[in-house]
Amino acid sequence: MKVLAIDTSNQALAVAICENDQVIGQYLGTTNRNHSLVLMPAIDFLMKENKISPKELDRIIVAEGPGSYTGLRIGVTTAKTLAWTLGIDLVGVSSLAALAANSVDFSGYIVPLFNARRENVYTGVYQWQEGKLISIMADRHVALASWLEELQQLDGKLRFVGTDVAAFKESLIEVYPESVSEQWLINEVNGLSLAKLGIEVKPVLPIESFVPKYLKLVEAEENWLANHDEQRESYVEKI
Numbered sequence: 601m602k603v604l605a606i607d608t609s610n611q612a613l614a615v616a617i618c619e620n621d622q623v624i625g626q627y628l629g630t631t632n633r634n635h636s637l638v639l640m641p642a643i644d645f646l647m648k649e650n651k652i653s654p655k656e657l658d659r660i661i662v663a664e665g666p667g668s669y670t671g672l673r674i675g676v677t678t679a680k681t682l683a684w685t686l687g688i689d690l691v692g693v694s695s696l697a698a699l700a701a702n703s704v705d706f707s708g709y710i711v712p713l714f715n716a717r718r719e720n721v722y723t724g725v726y727q728w729q730e731g732k733l734i735s736i737m738a739d740r741h742v743a744l745a746s747w748l749e750e751l752q753q754l755d756g757k758l759r760f761v762g763t764d765v766a767a768f769k770e771s772l773i774e775v776y777p778e779s780v781s782e783q784w785l786i787n788e789v790n791g792l793s794l795a796k797l798g799i800e801v802k803p804v805l806p807i808e809s810f811v812p813k814y815l816k817l818v819e820a821e822e823n824w825l826a827n828h829d830e831q832r833e834s835y836v837e838k839i
Contacts, residue, residue, distance in 0.1 A: 609667025616791020661798030664692030708757030
């Protein structure tokens with residue numbers, strides 16, 4: 601199965617073409633650039649460089665969130681358009697799961713972190729069990745302090761991963777001194793991890809119904825809903 605994997609959920613941009621467990625080509629942009637300007641040229645470059653026609657693809661896999669609101673919209677819209685146009689499967693994979701999937705060498709609890717600002721994080725808990733990445737605690741948007749307390753119920757070693765861990769390093773080390781290492785701070789989502797997870801996920805049906813999983817409303821929508829509770833209108837539809 602040939603798949604195109606796309607992740608625009610954070611600052612880094614990852615695109616990969618894989619066949620089963622093998623990478624055919626991969627692009628990783630680590631600088632904070634405009635994904636709307638880079639994504640399609642990156643896909644086009646990989647396809648041409650590896651002499652692959654879009655018609656050879658069997659599936660599009662996209663990081664569905666959480667993460668950057670704008671980044672997610674760009675990635676999901678591109679993935680939906682390609683899948684619908686080519687008439688192939690579309691699959692969404694948690695951005696946090698794809699990040700956790702890089703820690704294949706760790707048997708304990710993997711805790712990916714994305715900075716959600718104001719001392720909040722997007723996070724969850726994952727663990728490798730019998731060769732499969734299992735969600736132990738569901739993805740969520742939560743205050744870091746509350747999350748660190750909640751994690752204490754887990755009996756076993758923890759590993760915090762992701763470049764955003766650096767923003768909370770002091771708080772994490774204070775509670776879990778053995779769970780933060782410099783080598784894990786560079787652990788970013790890559791196309792191969794995303795592709796491997798997406799191969800085993802059921803496709804989205806219908807494609808047009810697929811939307812990002814933000815896990816938190818944008819501030820403008822929260823404020824709007826607070827003043828329109830009696831109507832419960834859709835903010836997006838109204839705007």
